[in-house]
Amino acid sequence: MQLVAKTLEGLEELLAVELEEIGAKKIEIGRRAVTFEGDTLCMYKANLLCRCAIRILVSIGSFEVRNEAELYRAVKSVDWESYMKKDETLAIDAVVNSEFFNHSKYAALKSKDAIVDRFRDKFGVRPSVDLKDPKLRINIHIKGDILNISLDSSGDSLHRRGYRSLAGQAPVSEVLAAGMVKLSGWDGKTTLLDPMCGSGTILIEAVKIALGIPSFTKNRRFGFEQWNNFKPDLWKRVKEFAFKKPEIELPLIQGMDMDNEAIAVAKENIAIADLTGLIKLTVEKFEDFEPPESAGHIISNPPYELRIVTGDINALYKMMGDTYKQKYGGWQAWIISSNREAFKHVGLKTSRKMVLFNGPLECRLQKYEMYKGTRKFSKLNKAKE
Ligand SMILES: C[S@@+](CC[C@H](N)C(=O)[O-])C[C@H]1O[C@@H](n2cnc3c(N)ncnc32)[C@H](O)[C@@H]1O
16 A cells, blocks of 8 residues: 655654554655555554654545546545445545645535535435544645545544543643654653653653553544454454553653642543553652752753743743753753744753744754763763773
């Protein structure tokens, strides 16, 4: 099968590596997408194991179209009866990037008409639209004059892992959180802190990565489970294997937040994710926290002064930088934020910088390395070792 894994801008290369790990073939990196080839097993694994994917689409046809009539004819020509029954439900997502078509909503509507007309012509009965839980989620993509029709094997977007009880204030996308943990290079063996953990997304994704188990809850349903060609035995085996927790001891993984309610939500999410006991949580301010002995990683998603307004965002970022400098010698810290002005107030040298998108917000993920003692002496100590 020809497949497309959709992702967030900036996570394409990580996703390509994840696809390689599950045995995908002919992997090609695009913008916010990675195309690949694979069989049914590969498609099941891509949904369950690729943490940086948002959707896995299975291509079922490609056509040249330059106007609405051609679009209608192309969509109508697909053998839809092999994918769904006449009285079942469908939903259509359309993305249009073409001089021949202006509105994606209109392209979706035309495509829906074509499918239901095909059924009505053949059987006198038509499928209905169900945007929430359709039997078949169809993806229409028009770029220039090329129409690609795909089936969305994921159903719900893959950032919906199933563990988020309440959203909390300004949570980061689960896919982005997984991407940040991977980009930070955290190896699952050293201490990990999220000092402004909110609902715990970064910590939950990190533990799932360290354990090598899916980010989803076991009862998360996928689009392909409703398909006519669904192979329940194969899927059961994939899940049984993937969800087996390894016998490894995790390092200290700790989150804190000054907001009581945020920590209550994080606790609940961690319980739903079946990770109780693996993440330590406390209600406190980062500036008051005494770091543990063994140095490690700090990954945080502080307020940006958009959804959470602090009143003095620059002071908050300055506090973060000062705290790192004073108490976290030997650690590395990663901060994601869209607030470029506030970043300047961290006051530490950035050793890496990456552009990522948190929803529509263009953000930077920045790395700071804190040396033990002064930098000069740390170099000397390293040389001695
Ligand atoms: C953008 S939210 C984090 C969202 C989180 N990544 C999630 O997915 O839910 C920022 C959090 O920082 C917390 N916060 C702000 N200043 C803090 C401080 N000085 N110490 C600890 N937590 C703080 C807020 O209470 C808020 O929950």
